[in-house]
Amino acid sequence: MRFFSDNAAAAHPKVIEAIVESNRMDTAYDGDAWSARLDGAFSDLFETEVRAFWVTTGTAANCLALAALCPPYRSILCHSDAHIEVDEAGAPGFFTGGAKLMLLDGAGAKLAPDEVGAACDRIRPDVHQVQPGALSITNATEYGLVYTAAEVAALGRLAKERGLAFHMDGARFANALASTGESPADVTWRAGVDALSFGFIKNGGLNAEALILFRTELADEIAVRRKRAGHLLSKGRMMAAQILALLDDGLWLENARASNAAARILAEAAPGRLSYPVEANEIFLKVTGLEAAALRAAGYDFYDWGPGEIRLVTSWDQPGEAVEQLAAAIRAL
Known part of the structure; x- marks a missing residue:
């Protein structure tokens, strides 16, 4: 009878089985056999080479990605109802070392290219104002609306024109794709997305989310930032195992x-x-x-x-x- 949050849902039995199977001696941190499979599994899913990292929360996935994409002296454009603004207790500023969130409006927490472009135009191109460095959207949004591949691509083109990195908060990425039937590739990297926070906890996972880098050159930086942020778990194989279980046969x-x-x-x-x-x-x-x-x-x-x-x-x-x-x-x- 509980309909307050999918965060409270059970972990899928196959996830629990995978964790049990991984509960044996292997290399520590992310050098284990399960973690080694993540890059390949996600590269197959997204039809391109990616780098994939497990983390324990969506906040960590979002903010590690933004820290790598946006320098501390620039701003991150997002909706005023975005999770990174409303529900992450200032974590984006903490992880980035000071990057500012620039809040925009849009019906149903969706951003449109015109609004993003207009926001950029309102910023004087001088040293006295924070210049935009990244764009972040949520799919599905905080009000349950879904960006289509075409809508993401329109924002991706604008981001490229304006020199902005492009991040997608995919806490309910699976629900978005289940709604449109579009491919993971079309809604992300083919549309210009640089990094994706791929949510699993709301969708049958226990305590593992995935940070997907389509700009693979950022992988070394993410590895260091993950460790520095306290998210490099010694038994990381149990994180990777549950993600792989949900990817298996399209369970996600x-x-x-x-x-x-x-x-x-x-x-x-x-x-x-x-x-x-x-x-x-x-x-x-x-x-x-x-x-x-x-x-x-x-x-x-x-x-x-x-x-x-x-x-x-x-x-x-x-x-x-x-x-x-x-x-x-x-x-x-």
Whole structure:
């Protein structure tokens, strides 16, 4: 009956099995057999050579990437509701050593090239103002909207024209691709993305996320920064093992399809209440305080999301019966 966050979902049984299998002597840190397979596995997935690093949190993946992409004396363009602004406790500034976040607007937490370009134009090209160094977007966004490959490519072209590095926060990257059916390559490096934070914890992982570098020359810097930030675990094989288990036979995408399907059931129960289209696994509903209280009294758990709005998030392991019951409860409001 819990719909407050996919962060609380169970780890997939195959992930647990993989961790158990890796629970034996091997080389420490990232020199083990499992970690050695990551570059190849992700290179196959993205149809190009990449470098892949495991880290323990999405915040670490985002901020390590941004630290390598943006110098401390420049700024990172992002949406005002971006996770790196709202939910990471100043970590981007901490990891980058001082890079500023420049906040932009856009419906559903999506950025458009015109807005990004206009923001760059407002900055005087002199030493008195912080010059932009990187662009960061979230796919799917903090309001559950999905960037298509064409939309990412438009931003990628602008980033290249303006000399900006391009980062994608993919905490729900699997849900985004499950929604559009587009290829991982088309939505990332072919569209100009330099680095991706590939989320696994929300989608069946236990405690491992992946930082994917399409600019492979940054790998040595990331390796040092990961160690310096305290994210080089001695038993890294257990991180790599769970990521490989989710990549195996497309389990990561299968899990995302399940959570997206559950979200569609809830969306269909409340067409007049949706604050945003439901394109991934987040649903934002307009309800009164009394209606929210009624849902909680019936046993449903979710976040309030500002006055008159709640957020529901479905997970890969959401029981179908609970989803159908909540849909019925929403219809009955």
